[in-house]
Amino acid sequence: MSQFSLYGRRPLLLGAAAMASTAMAGHRPARATPASGPWSIELFTSQGCSSCPPADAQLGKFCRREDIVALSFHVDYWDYIGWKDPFASKQTTDRQHVYARKLNQRYVYTPEMVVEGVEDGPGIDRDSIEEMLAGAQKRSSARATPELARRGDGQLNIKLASFDLGGKPAEVTLAVYDPRHSTPVGRGENGGRTLDNFNVVRRFELVSRWDGSAASWTVSADRFAAGQGIAVLVQRADQGPMLGCNKLDSMATG
16 A cells, blocks of 8 residues: 555545444454553654664664554655655655644754654654653543454444543544565665665544544545554644554454
């Protein structure tokens, strides 16, 4: 799947309803996570940036943690210096620019890790990432963690329990990612190297606005392919702080 789609151009949902207790035949539930997590890490990176491989490697390590939803977003503004990143898109770059405004940054940069939508840094060493996580966790007293299940027919079900949003809207967003890519880079700052990228986001779409009521949504199976992972982010509207997230690391077809 090569298309990267932000806030999809065709309907994403097959249906939305109040959360029900009916069991789904053949579903594969999301792995158990601590009640206080999982926590999100978004890495903005580029294969054309010589400073990015250390952050890419760190993201690969955090991808393996049960309590972390780690996603790699490839930006396109390095493409002009000799190597076009095959995973980069303007939509990804736009997402980073929104964070720059929200976090009062003067400019965008790579590598940049955004933790829980509230902390940012280059993310090139483990200690700095753990420090960002600790800072973000202190600011999150409660979590709206989505329950994810893959149905026997291949569709994805998302459930959220009721949550007090304080009258402020939130958004539920689907990210579909490839677990790993190894790419020989022919030109540019990383020319001659083979780069490993992890949890590379290939599709990113709004599922629904959310008012905090208990709810469920069903996502069509054509949104992901065999071997891809999925993540669901619950975030204050307009890319505010993260309220919750969850993942299914890889999925077979139904």
